Amino acid sequence: MERQTEETIEAELTGLREQYRYLGIFGLRRIIAQRAAEESQLASIYLLINKRGVPIAGNLPAWPTDVETVSNRFHFSLEAPGGAGTRRYLGRSVELDQGYFLVARDIEDKLRTQALLVNAIALGSGLMLVFGVIGGFVMSRWMLTRIESINRATAQIMAGDLGRRIAVDGSGDEFDELATNLNAMLERIERLLAGMREVTDNIAHDL
Numbered sequence: 001m002e003r004q005t006e007e008t009i010e011a012e013l014t015g016l017r018e019q020y021r022y023l024g025i026f027g028l029r030r031i032i033a034q035r036a037a038e039e040s041q042l043a044s045i046y047l048l049i050n051k052r053g054v055p056i057a058g059n060l061p062a063w064p065t066d067v068e069t070v071s072n073r074f075h076f077s078l079e080a081p082g083g084a085g086t087r088r089y090l091g092r093s094v095e096l097d098q099g100y101f102l103v104a105r106d107i108e109d110k111l112r113t114q115a116l117l118v119n120a121i122a123l124g125s126g127l128m129l130v131f132g133v134i135g136g137f138v139m140s141r142w143m144l145t146r147i148e149s150i151n152r153a154t155a156q157i158m159a160g161d162l163g164r165r166i167a168v169d170g171s172g173d174e175f176d177e178l179a180t181n182l183n184a185m186l187e188r189i190e191r192l193l194a195g196m197r198e199v200t201d202n203i204a205h206d207l
Helices: 002-037 108-158 174-206
Strands: 044-050 055-058 068-070 073-079 086-095 099-106
Touching (some): 055 099, 086 108
Antiparallel strands (some): 044 099, 073 086
């Protein structure tokens, strides 16, 4: 939006320079006076002054004060008509043989939109960070709980409780798949051990 405003201002400056070249200072004065008369709400600013700083035509009584210049761009503020508060403007000026002229645009709405977007991005980023931390904490606690459950079950199995099995919560995730595979392995080991006990019991009986 700022680039579009700058391009509009630059296009107007180019057109007014051309008018000055063909029509002179009086023709430029007439054109600026005509454009200024159409801007009762000061959405656009036009001002032509002579070398002494005296206004010749435009919708400002004098050259704006407290002007901040950045890369040949003017930033300044004016009181809006009808007590609507202070409005901020972006403008450019051109030096002529017989004076200067200024073209500026009201960028208050654009700056408010920019501030709204910045605040929304900051708020959204903050919420994402908070929810990310909370979600990461909850996920890590859930994973640690599942791992601890598997560790407790394997510790009991290693202590001799071969009938112990790892709990499956039915979610179908990787932990459930791991628990299912481990339980199947334990079932097979238990059957093999039972078979070995039967064989050794038979051998002992025969001996």
